[in-house]
Amino acid sequence: MAGLAVAPAAHSQTATRRRSPARQLPLVVLDPGHGGTDPGAIGAEGTQEKRITLPLALELKRRLEHGGRCRVAMTRTRDVFVPLARRVQLARDREAALLLSIHADASPPGHAALRGASVYTMSETATDAVAAAIARRENRADQAGGLRLPSVSPEVQRILLSLMRQETRAGSERLARLTVNALDGQVILLNQPLRRAQFVVLKAPDVPAALVECGFLSNRQDEALLRRADHRAKLAASLAEAVHGFIGARSVA
Structure with a gap:
């Protein structure tokens, strides 16, 4: 009987050891763009x-x-509307290692020929007029992009934000470069694919983030590809490679 009494405890300890590494793994937050009443771009x-x-x-x-x-x-895991600020806050609340926002865009007026994937990081100054226009359209989904900050004096808050943003910005740039490198040769890329713009969903000061535009739905060739499961699988494989590269570099650091 003593042996029977010990067995559950031993099993429990083994199970705990098996579960512990999973809890230690870094958290990746994936952000499928738009949803619910907001369809996003239309091809x-x-x-x-x-x-x-x-x-x-x-x-x-x-x-x-x-x-x-x-x-x-x-x-989101289904077709529901999620405010941009809530997407950001989810990553912050769970202390995510990174946030990867996934989109497919429509070109602004006068740029109908644009096609190919691109990767954005946060910047107050857009790479060009196209980047600025794309960011404005994405941000219109939600105007409440404020951050929840600690209750400290404005001066301390400024210092904390500066330090956090400096480290986060470096991480975001590294994530974006890894993503472009992984996509290169696998899918068509937009000219100058590493881009910057003022996206609300990239504004967390403490979570490295990048936004992937997987192509232009306004381009019939891109639209046809993005509708295909095999093409989306190719995109997913490249993005997984980038995420694994980022996590690996992060764990070494």
Whole structure:
């Protein structure tokens, strides 16, 4: 009987040891753009951005979890509207290692020929007029992009934000470079694919973040590709490679 009494405890300790590493894994937050009442960009053939980004994010989640190097959370797992500020706050509240926002865009007027994937990091100054226009359109989904900051004096708050943002900005740039490098040669890239703009969803001062525009739905060739599961799988494989590269560099540091 004594042996029977000890067995559950031993099993429990073994289970705890097995579960502990998973809790230590870095958390990756995937953010499928738009949803619910906000379809996002609409393609030449009527394809809605929200119906491209969600299956792509779910495929990326599957690949990352299969890799076993990180935990994954998503800002939405179904067709619902999620305010931009809530997407940011989810990553901050859970102390995410990174936030990867996934989109498919429509070109601004006068740029109908644009096609290809690109990767954005946060900047008050946009790379060019196209980047600025894209950011304005994405940000219109939600105007409440404020951050929840500690209750400290304005001077201390300024110093804390400066230190956090400096480190976060470096991480975001590294994540973006890894993402462009992983996509290069696998999918068509926009000219000057590493870009910057003032996206609300990239504004967390303490979570490295990048926004991937997987192509232009306003371009019939890009739209046709993004509708294909095999093309989205290729995108997901490249994005998983970038995330794993970022996590690996982070753990070494």
